Amino acid sequence: MNTRSTIMDTNSFRAEHADALDTETRKLTDKRSKILGDSYRLFYRNPVHLVRGEGQYLWDAAGNQYLDVYNNVASIGHCHPAVIEAVNAQMKMLNTHTRYLHENILDYTEELLKTVPSEVDRAMYMCTGSEANDLAIRIAREYSGGTGIIVSQEAYHGTSSLTSGCSPALGTGQALDATTRLVPAPDHYRIQTEDLGDWFAAQIQQQIDDMNAHGIKFAGFLADSIFSSDGVMPNPVGFLKKAVDVVHANGGIFIADEVQPGFARTGDAFWGFARHGIVPDVITTGKPMGNGIPVSGLLAKGDVLAAFSDQIPYFNTFGGNPVAMAAAQAVLKVIQEEELQAHSQKVGALLQAELAKLMDKHECVGDVRGAGLFIGFELVKDRDSKTPDKTLALDLIEELRNTHRVLTSVAGPYGNVLKLRPPLAFQAHDIDWLVNALDQAITKLKG
Incomplete structure (x- = not known):
């Protein structure tokens, strides 16, 4: 690494x-x-010196307009009027913590729980995804009586002491916890296997066995179901189910980190894990939940959460405050009323089809994969060997930014996968801007 x-x-x-x-x-x-x-x-x-945003667009201090193809913080679009109005109205009335009664947190929770499997029936709130994952790890340890956490090889789950110890993407400057174990990413593009689900489940079991050999009791498997930091790996649909079965058979819990694939992003389902037909024990979320307002959440099966909450009080000063809940409620309402899940599925499929055409034109485009408006665009030096081309990827995102005013970034252990993840306000008419920019930039760089 x-x-x-x-x-x-x-x-x-x-x-x-x-x-x-x-x-x-x-x-x-x-x-x-x-x-x-x-x-x-x-x-x-x-x-980039940004000063203004609206929907899927951003403007810099010189007045240049950009297409945002990276931002899931403003998940329903920059400066969405519904969120601005909800936050402003609540801010004028009250903002305080959850040790006083307030309707917002209850109303929102009732609506949010309708989006998850019925087994998941409790919610808690924080301000960041890191805090949500931190609490999830604590819950896993209380429920299982173990300490061992399994994550993917290039996972990122947060910045707290617990979560950074389970985030190999932070680099070797940040030591992993001694009880953390890594599994290879389920890279369908590179791994030659008849059944990715069987292969990945075997990787999980292998690390649990290693924990047992070292006197570490297994607590849980923590994963972002689209494996964003590993390079965007959404398929085949359903492959995660066998891995989760192995987790449960060994007494652990599955924590679905939905900060990246949640809230209609993948199009196929409201939550990323739902594409795989699984019921997590704990679900965590963050950034897309508040469209720029710091709010995060943890949803859990009642009996799993009880192992922690029956023993340990939990309080987060700003978690679940009325203003944050007003923002979250506005986001959820917009997703539902504007049918953004269906929109993500439809526009994402159109975008993926146009991006796939670039494979016919440019040998350096090794793979295009994704779900909804979450797409990985992989660049290689040679298609047969699938040798990653990090240099091209980094030069490409600079060319996109400087010449074509398109903002995105890279992911994966090799830094060669463009992570195309625009706000859900991204429209079919934006596809030409993005695809033409990629086409012209690759032609220039490879010419």
């Missing part, structure tokens, strides 16, 4: 890029370096 973080350092501004910046941009980057912590990273060799 590289010492550099694949999610933080692969597409990032570094000091050696500073001399190429214009005066105003250089002033801002210099100021950041003087007063902000050195752990922060900026996207792009020439960082």
Whole structure:
């Protein structure tokens, strides 16, 4: 594994890029370096100074318009009026914590629980996905009596001590917890096997056996069902079910990290895990839930949560506050009323079909895969060997940003997969902008 973080350092501004910046941009980057912590990273060799957003579009300080093909924070679109109105109205009335009674948290929870399997019947709230996954790990350990957590090889699950210890994508500078075990990503493009489900379940069992051999009791399997940080691996539909069966057979729980694939993103289902026909023991979510307002949640089977909550009180000062719940309720209502799940499925299929045509034109496009508006666009040096082309991928996202005003980034252990994940406001008429930009940028770089 590289010492550099694949999610933080692969597409990032570094000091050696500073001399190429214009005066105003250089002033801002210099100021950041003087007063902000050195752990922060900026996207792009020439960082983007954004000042406004609307729907799937962003504008920089010079007035240039960009197509956002990366952002699931503003999941239903930048500055959505429904969220602005809901937050503003609640902010004028009250904002406090969950130790007082309030209708918002109850009304929202009743609606949210309707979207998950009936076995999942309890909710708790935090501010970030990291906090949600942190609590999920604690619940897994209380329920199972074990400590061992299994994640995929390039997983990212958060920044707390517990979650960073289960996030190999942060790089070797961040040590993994001694009780964390890694399984290879279910890479359908590269792994030659008759049944990916059987193969992946065997990988899980192998790591559980390794835990047992080292005196570690297995607690749970934590996974983002689209394996975003591993390079976007959504298919074949249903392959995760056998792995979850192995988890349960060994006394552990399955935690579905839905920060990336949840809230209608994959089109096929409201939740990413639902594409695989499984019922998680715990579901965590974050960014897309509030469309830019910091809010996250944890949904769980009552008996699983009880193993923790019957023993340990939990309080999060800002988690579930009335303003955050108003934002979350507005997001859920927009997804339902604007039928964004069906929209994601339809427009995502159109986009995937157009992207696949680029494979016929460019040998460097090795694979196009995805579900709904979550697509991986993999670049290779050679299709037969499937050798990753990280250099091309990084040059491509710079060319997209500088010449075509398209914003995206890369994923995967090799940094060669473009992660195309626009706000759900992305429309069919935006496809030409994105696909033509990719076509022209690849032609230029490979010419």
